[in-house]
Every structure is written in structure tokens, then in C-alpha cells.
Amino acid sequence: MIKLAVVEDESFVRKCLVHTIPWQDQGCCVIFEAADGKEALARLEEGLIPDIIISDICMPDLSGLELLEHLHCLYPDIRLIFISGHDNFEYAQKAVNLGASSYLLKPVEPEELTAAVRKASMSLVPASQKREFLIHTLLNGTLTMEMAEQSQELLHELNHAFYGAVSINFFNSKKTQFLYKDFFSYLSRHEDSVIRLCMLPYFMQFLILEKDERSADRLCRETVDFMEKSIQELYGPEYIITVSDICHGPNSIFLSTSSSVNMLNLRSIFPDKHVFRSAQSYPVPYEDYAAWSHIESLLVEAVLNGNHYKLNSTLDMAFRQLSLQPSPVSNVYYFVRSLLHTLGERLSAEGVDFQKLLNEAPEKTGFSASASLPQMRLRLGELLTYITEQLLRQPALNVDALILKAKRYIDGHLNDPNLCLSETARHVHLNPSYFSSLFSTRCGDTFINYVNRKRVDYAKLRLTVSDRKIAAIGEEAGYLNTSYFSTVFKKYSGHSPSEYRAMFTKP
Template sequence: MYRLLIVDDEPILVDGIYRLMLDFERYELELFRAYSGDEAVEVLRRNRIDIVLTDIRMPGMSGLELQREINRVWPDCKVIFLSGYNDFDYVQTALRHGSVDYVLKTEPPEEIVASVSRALESLITERSNKQFVARAREQLQLAVPYLRREWLIQLCEGETAFVKVEPQQFEELDIRLRYEEDVLLILGRVDHWKEGWSASDKALLLYAVHNVAEEFLTGCQVQLVEMDRNRFLWLLQPAGRVPEPELEPEEAWAATVRLVQGVLETIQTTCKDLLHMPISLAAGSRPEPWTNVSAAYDRLRKLLSRGLGLSEETLLFEEADAPPEGRVQAERDKHDIRALVKRLTGAEFLFESGDKEEWLRTMEEIAQALRPYYADQPFFIEIYYALASMLLTQVNRWEDEAKDDLLADLDKWIQGGLQANREEAVHGLAALAMRLFDIRKHEQDDRTSQVVDRINRYIHEHLDKDLSLTALSQIVHLNPCYLSRLYKQTTGVGLLDYITDVRMTKAKEYVVESQLKMHEITKQVGFESPAYFARIFKRKTGYTPQEYRLLGQR
């Protein structure tokens, strides 16, 4: 939808152009009128306007002065000037300040319509222009560090599956590691911050720690990931294709691991002495494929959190020998289940958007993956109560009579779920979630229906008043464009079409059943003028109002 503002100090001209543009069908237009430059400024301050059709010479604020205000408030707005004067100097000034067109008042109405069409086409072209794409790319480059951090965090925490990642993402996110090679993980923790350090101080010092690491990890490429304000992760690869070309890959990586383990104490000491920051470190004992980064990160996090009795400057290494394959697979499975649960419990947007199918699909994945671990009591309790807690959060946000029933049902599964059949308990939580989705959908439908009913009632009761989208949107406190889309989606009928149909229905009643004159009927049902009313009446019924009255009296 586009918005057109018509401005002139001659009301008859403004109203005439307004009626002319009511028949404009090429694009959906919302029309506004102003009878002075000052009135136009008020309209511009309340509404985004796409095109202004204005007289170039007006008392008070001239069209050129108005143009400067338009350029300040809505720089992309197109301005079309109307004038009774074929004044070249005015034309030059208008064009120099960004006028899109210039139409003489003596020209036929079709020229005004054509000028508005050209302005709209220019707007559409500009909004799809490559300049917008180029600007978006520039802004994306500024956001790359943030996007890279978020992506790497999601990878480490299992929210992103590496198998779905394309190699070009490494280049786009400026990840200076090789996509096709394994990576070594080192997890760090700031044991405590000096009192009085600000958030910016802490961010700067984390980068200083990273610089210290790069200084000592010679021959390695290191990617920093700030996991949160206290934890950081280094992802590391040899700077070359292999650490030592004369060695086999496994031996070369073993040499790199020995290098890393040999310098971590030095990095730790340097951070304490130079930066006054005690840090703890936990390092992997072997390189990991990218597909296993999430599980490796989880192991290091557990290792660092357990510690060995020291609260500060812990320095730990994973066991060099790989655990049995069965244990590795079980840990990987549990990690994947936790990642699924985290994705689900963190996805409030699924409830907000009503995406029932996506929620159910993820829940079924969890149920299927969890089935082999029903006998693992601690793990099952962890997953089960994570799901129950998420549902409790959603239930607590309800403020109607359904809340008590939902809480009672949820309490049954929280209290008795672990004593019941575990398959049944998990599906009980899923069924409760489906009820939440259904209740939310019912509430949304009710609210939408109330909005539509209120709009319809207002239209029927105020046919002779302003029924523009802007006026109606203020009644229900919605954006005009959104109201238009919502109404069409809900009813299948365009809001402006519905208003015209209601006005026509009432007009036909007046024409046949009353003795009102046509100009009185025009005013009663809110048409712009008798001529416009007659034109629309003829288009809708095939008869003029007078012919229709005569037919009704037979």
C-alpha cells in the first residue's frame, strides 16, 4: 500500500483530485488531503507519505518550502508539483530539490494520474534497486564479528549442526580456520574480575588474553569465541597445512598438542602478571572433526567445572587415551538430546508464532532419541524436568480460566511422571504442549474476530464519517497496512471494498425506500460527491441512482 497526500489552498481542486484518485486501481492507494502547507506538515508528521501532489505557489508555506520539509521528514517521498503558472524558474528550483514531476493545472486529469503512476513506478524501482542490496552488504560486514560469534556459540552448544554448514560460510563469517580439517579446543575461564572494571574493560581484556595466546602459540591459527562474560574458547589449527610436513598427520597433530600443553602455563602466568587476570584453562588432548566440536566443548566444560580443588588458575588436560567407543557414542547421543531440548526450551517464538508442527516435530525427535536412555534415571530426570519447566513457564503466562486446568494437568505429570511409564510421561508433556498451542490459537482467533467485529460495527454506525484506513486503525490501535492485511486474511474481503459495499447497500435502501435527494443520500452514506456517488452506483448496479429509484417504485 502507498500513501498519497494532495495539497492546495483551493479546496475544490484538492477534493476534485481526491475523487479522481479514488478510482485509481493500478496500485492500492491511501489518500490524504491538506488545504495548506501547514496542514500538510501535520499530516506528514503523523503518517509515512510516499507521494505528495502539491501546489507550488500557496499562501504561507509555499510548495518549495513544503518540499524541503518533506525531504527532511521522508527523504524517499516523491513530490509532484501543480501550478497554474508555466514558470521555468520554479520548475528549475523544484527539480533541483528533488521534485519527481511537474504538472500544469490546465492539463487534463489523465496527466495527473499518469504523473502519480510514474512516481509510484519510480518508488518501486528504487526500493528494489541494487543500492539497497549494496547498503545491506555494507551493514552485514559491520555485523560480521557478532554473527561469527553467534554462529560459533551455536555450533559449540549444539544448536547448529555442522553437517548442514556450507564451506562458504567460513569465508562469509571470516572464520580463519580450515573447513576441511580437524580442530583442537581450549576452554578458558576468567576466575574473577578486578573490582570496578566495566563491561568494555572486560571485553578489551578478553582480547588481550587472546593476543597473549596468539603470541605464544606460534605456528598455530587461533579463533577466539567469547562464550559469555567469563568463559572463552580457542579453536586451534596449525597455521600451515600440517604442523611439520615431514611427519605423518597423526604425529604432526601430536606435536601440536604437545606444543599447546607446554605453553598454556606460560599463557596463564603472563595473564596473571601483566593483565592481573587469573584464568583457568582446560585443553583437549586430540583434534576433533568439526562435526564433533559440540560434544568436545561439552567435555571440556565438565572438566573445567569439576576442577581439582583449586578455585583459581586451574590447568587441566583431557585424558590422552580415547574412551571406549560405546561410551563415546552414549555421550554423543546424550549431548545431541540436550541440544534438541535446549533448542526446544529456548524456542519461545514457536509458541508466540503458533508453529505447532515444528514444536511437535522436535518433541518427537527428543522422544525417539531419549527412548534408549529411559533406564538412565539421572539423565532422564534432567531431560524430563527441563521440558516440564519450559511448559510451566508458558502456562504461567496465561491469565484466563484455562490457567488453573493447565497447571493441574502439568502438576500431575511433574509429581507422578517419573513413577508412570516413561514413554507415557514424555507423551503426556507433549499432549499438554499441544493444548497450549490450541488455547493460544483460540485466543488469537477470538481477538482477531473482536477486531473485525469492532471495525464492521463502526463502519455500519459511521458511514458518513472518515472511514480511511488511518482513521479505522486508530480505533483498534493497529498499523493501517497491518489492519488491511489482517482484515483481508480474516474475511477474504478487502477492507476498502467492504466499506464501499456497505455504503452501496445503505445507499440502495435510501434510494428506494426514502424521499431523500441524491445529494442528501451522498452525504448520509459518506461518498465524496454526488457525481462520484452516481458513478460508483452505476458501476455497481448498472443503473444511475434515479433509474434505480424508478425501478424500485414499480
């Protein structure tokens, strides 16, 4: 996680910079704040060393420029971002000459500041930390074209990695602080393979990445075993751990993390369980997998269509078959988890908050380990009926219309170099991570690939009908860096811009 410090003599501005921006979502945390450069140096001498300092220029005792001069001598690896109320060329020029990462004018927009922090971060972090930072930007939809260009090797690695997610929910957050030492020690031993996504007193989430599926699965299990042992000694039964399926490629990161979060709700359905793995991680307890998959599909369609008769008749058929199995109650447990997993994926793809539905389900729909088969049939019927009725009350989300609206927004902003996933998601009023998954599923391509293809198509047209310089056409297509434009153009067209233009130029 990137460590930040904020140095600003105006108390109100300083508090706003620290508290109004969700730094953790950006993979950052503020480790100290100071009223001037002198106080900042004192904190540094205490051993609080940030990666990036966000500082005003004009401050009493020790100005921002003087602070930067001290940093050059004492802490050359720290990056400094200046914010100033003075649109003064001399200030800006001196700041740049001294090596400031960015110079921003007040009032600073949150998006402008977070972009400057991302830019500074990419120039200082080691590979393991840069990997963690990239994953945060992928999840939040804030990966810019410039960052992608600077991180091609790491992105290539992420493209070929296998992922799994582990989530932990604590019901008594007062004791969590005692786990940090053990957990940080474990993370340091696996810094290349276990990424910390979130560590709060009540919730933690970690992403596992390995080069092959077997290694990712092994490390997921090892991580869960280690953490469960540490938690049990301190917490007893007041926790739940969930583990996602192992997925491949960066587009699956959101699927892995959201899957493990969604499974946290299974605690309300199975209160006696503490560790939940995705249904696909377990051996199928049925002799005829195809037949049971068909039953599962019938139940999902009955819920989505609001067909109570079909729902209950299919449940009766399923439980008759389950009663013939050697361990019927155990098999119901697997069956319910697989069914809820499939139903959750379908509803999430339609824009329904399945997690909220389960959270609000009546307590009587829970499953006890001591429940009989008829009791489980009754509980599952009540739960699915509740979900069906809630869906009938919800207005339908027209996903296709949202994707069309997003595409139109992209088409209208192709020439904007700041076009990114998070802004497009905001335009259609969706969470960036969810929008990323939805866009990839519906369009069959990632957001970045889609934008690059559209920009290259536009550039192709301009190269054949215009005699403008290649750099100018690149800017028209949203690429300020000519070298990067040429790289992207060749990747998607198979030719450099000059080669492509020559193909359509009459001799």
C-alpha cells in the first residue's frame, strides 16, 4: 500500500485532503499530516517515511520548496506533489527543476489529485508493490493509458496469472488488531503472490495470484489454513472465511473478489459453518452431474420468471432425488451452495444486488447442521420464494441499454486522453468494478481493448483521408504520446501508422 503524507498550513484544507478522498480505494493510506515543512521533517525524523508527500508551497517556518530541497538531501526516494493557490510560473518552474512529481493549482479536484498520486506511485514502487497498485487500479477502473504503457511487463504478467480471493468477516472487530502482526508476517513471506486488498477491523480481503492453477489453489488453501488457525485461537466462532474459485486473467479479478464477498452471506443460511469455498471447488456429490445441473437451471429460471408452481415442483423433485443419496443432508448442503452460487451470478449479471437480498432474508430461512431433510426442503423453499417475491417488486435493469449508453459515451470521448473506465461507469451510474465485469461479459472484450480498437479505427480513417501529421492524428484519437500511439496502432492493425498510410497513398 502506498504511504502518503499531507503537509498544508490551512487546517480545513489539510483535513479535506486527508478525509474526503477514499485513499484506501486507490491503494494508499495517509500515515501523517503536518502544518508546515518543519513539522513534516520532524515526523520524518521519527521514522514515519511516506512514499509520497502532498504539500502546499507557501507555508510558515519552512516552505514547500524548502522542504523539497531537504528531501533531495535526506530522503531522495520520496516523491512530492505540490498544490498551490498561486498560478506563478516561477514557482512551477522551480518545483519542476527540483524534481517535483506534479504541480497542481487550488482548488484541486479529487480526480486530479488521485491521478497525480497514481503517476508518482508508478515511478517509485518496487515490482511487488507496483503489482499491488496495478491490481487496485484495475479493480477501481482507474488504470489510464499512460500507466498501462509504463507497466506493460507487469500487465503481461497479470494477463497470464491465475487468481483466487480470500475474504474474512469478523463479528467482533475489537480483537482484530492482535492479528495484524501474524498476518503482515505471512504477507511478507508471500509478497509476490498474496496481495492485500483490504485490512479493516471487521473485514479483510486478499488476492492470490500464481503462474498456474494448481499453485494458486494450493496457496489459497494454505492461506485459509494459516488465517483460520490464527483467528480460532483469538476469536472462537466469531468469524467467517470465504474462498473463491481459481480464475484466469485480469478480467477475472473482479469475479474472484466479488464471489468471495458474496459468499459471506452464506453464514446467514448456514450459521454453523465458518469456512466457505465456492461450490465449484468441491467434488460434485451427485452421480449424474448433467441431471443435477439441469435441475439447478430449472430452479434458477423459476425464480427469475416468478413461477412459484415450477419452483416448488422442481424442489420436490430435487429432494426426492436427494433422499436416495447415501448422505442426503450433506448433499443438500452442497446442492444449496451450488444453487445459490449460480443464482447469484445470474442475478448479478442482470444488475441485481444479490448480496443485499440474502442480507435481508428472514432468519427462518437459515439452515442448521441438525436440520432434517424435510426441514431443509422447507427452508430452501422459503428462501427461494422470498427471493422470487423481492425480484417481482424490483424494476428491471435494462443491461443492454446501459451498455449502449456506455458505448455512446466512449464514442463521444475518444479524443479525450483522460477517458477511463471509472468515468464511463459514473456516466451510467454503476460501480466501476461491476461495470468492468458487465462490459467484458456483454461485449466480449475488456474496456481498454474496446477503447483502443475504436481509437485505432478512427485513426485509420483519418490516416487515409487526411494529410495531417501522425502525431496530430494520434492526439485526435486520444493519444498524447506519439510513441505510445504508434505502439497501440501496430498492435491492433498489424502496421505502423506510416505503413498504414502508405498502403492507401497513390504513387
